[in-house]
Amino acid sequence: MKDTLKAILDTIRLPAELTQFEDRYLARVNKIATWFFVLHLPVFVLVAYLNDTGPGMAVLLTAAALIGPVVALKTFENPRNVSLMHGFTSMLMGGLLVHFGQGPVQIEMHFYFFALLAMLAIFANPMVILLAAGTVAVHHLALWYFLPESVFNYDAPLWVVLVHAAFVVLESVATCYIARSFFDNVIGLERIVQARTKEVDEKNKQMRLVMDNVEQGLLTVGSDGVVAQERSAVVDRWLGECRSGETFVDSLARVDERTADAFEAAFDQLGMGILPVECSIDQFPSEMAFDDRHFGLEYKPILRGEELVQLLVVLTDRTAIVRQEQLETEQRETMSLIERSREDQVGFLEFFDEAKVLVGAISEDLCEDLPLLKRTIHTLKGNSMLYEVHSIAKVCERMEDAMSETQRRPDATLLDELARRWDRLKQSLRVVLDAEERDAVQIRPEQYRELIEKALATPTHRELANMLMSLRLEGTRERLERVGEQAQRIGNRLGKRDIRVEIQDGGLRLEPARWATFWQAFVHVVRNAIDHGLELEEERGARGKAGGGTLTLSTSTEAGVFSIRIHDDGRGIDWDRVRTKAAAAGLPHETSADLEAALFHDGLTTRSEATLYSGRGVGLSAIRAACEERGGEVRVASRLGEGTAFEFRFPASEMAPSPTEYLAA
């Protein structure tokens, strides 16, 4: 009961505070109501005149009733109080109409009370209605008692007055309810909005707190590609401040154009809806790296039906994890290289020196044309694989993939990655490299020249001069043995474990610097022989060939010709296939010389796929170039099923300078 009473009182009483909206609204309605009541004056005069109830009195009494609202309008500060005055005045006006409407339709004039009560709902204040209902009750009862003809045109008993009162109560209850609903939902809307806004602000603050402190980059991208304002603070820290209306592609392009491109392409595809959403999502870039940092990217589409509304992107800084992995890999590689340097010091130093030159040429963009760059990258990749520096081989592999797809130079990020990896490798190998220097007996070039000059000056010391010269030369045996070991390592990786290597060096020695380029390129021929030439053991068995295959490496001189030869007893070259490939590539393919030339052409490979070791069609063109550089020529002899021999023939004078030539140079 108490609760019901409280609920009724709460419905009747409005909250004390007036909003700006209510203030403006009531000011307007109160003004209109005042004018509305002023207009009653001429109407009542007319009614009094027609019913002969005294127009003069109508002027007087109506004017008196108008004093209240006019004074209230002008003086009351609280517009709700003005409305209360209107509630009171409205019933006075109702009473005046019934009074001046005395006659046959006097009873009908009572309708006006009910019409006015209903109209009072416009003030959105139940108190106005209650005041009006109270006024009419007192007015009716009093006049019925003291001046009954002012109210009824017949001798109405008390119960008739009570019936009228009951109708007023019913209407008032309903009108109070309507007024309050009107207040709550329309007049009080501003208050509701304020309350809700406050709630939302509070929630936003909490969300902001989360977004400012979360370690992942959370952001949403609209179907137009634009980044939503609400995103975690790290997004702007990582990608730079996103301007309002900026697309995510623009944000990404600031740090990594390749990822931006890939994102744009995938986002377009997602928008087109050709593939199922999960398939399209799978085409988005999942990682990116810039400024030496690594990030993972994940995506979650927010759909309405099948339509993309937003894409939630989650960026995770994976730098620490990637660095750790990188560190472990690099440590493994360094250990392996140190091990190798102990086993084969010369080979290791050569690898290192050559790689230094190749990395420089690639990362400093020194290669004049694309084929040369491809060859250089390919050589570095192959050498790195041989020495198990997989991190460098992988960068090379990515460069090759990017180049073969775009037919352009690799982008700066990859070049930079290569250079940085190389620097780290150099740093970690300093211990070994310094040790190499410590162990060596050093002699300055001028001292060395002086020794040779002195030896040559005495005829009996010619032999000594030659011996001194040979200090600078490298025996081809060591070189061929190293090549043989490389061949066996490649074989092991390709599942060709029992390759026999035969070496015939002929006791020859070469000037190392002069032959460095050739030996670098020679690795391509070795790789080809192992990868494409020698068959797997089962295949050899099926062809009636014994063992895992033999690779013969030899150097010899004859009639002023120095030759380097490599022979494998593998599957041989399929010349028909070379002819087809040459024809397809628009190369001459009629004679066997044409076919040999085609074999060494840039980009021509008889393989339909590339492996990590060979197959991109750049290796043989590299060896041809290196051979021609030393004034040599290449001969190929190969029969299908029997094997392949490459012979590189040079003038014997190219092997090393004589002491006199050396001094002259």
Place this chain on the structure above:
Amino acid sequence: MSSMILVVDDSATIRHQVRACLQAAGHTVLEAENGAIGLQKAKDYPIDMAIVDVNMPVMNGLEMLANLRGVDGKKSLPVFVLTTESSKELVAQGKKHGATAWIVKPFKADVLAKGVAHVLARAA
């Protein structure tokens, strides 16, 4: 529903992967190692779809696609392009030559199978 799908890639490994995933979904798979052979097979067999690598010797995937669109009855054949990097230029070229969609390598077998099923169902 079983469909005949042509897979054109110069890498036998990739062809093998695609074949395995499509055969598991009940499709018949034809293989070609470059665009020229692919184009010929597309003319010779009643294929329902093709999955084409971009970078291949003899004839690359985009050239094959351009030629394929000139073949009677193959104008609207669904074609997926396999790419290593979905660069803007490449996608633009793919679109120009009528690629239906592109799939970035390395791909997940289930994703490819779903994409193929979806596109074949739409084309049916």
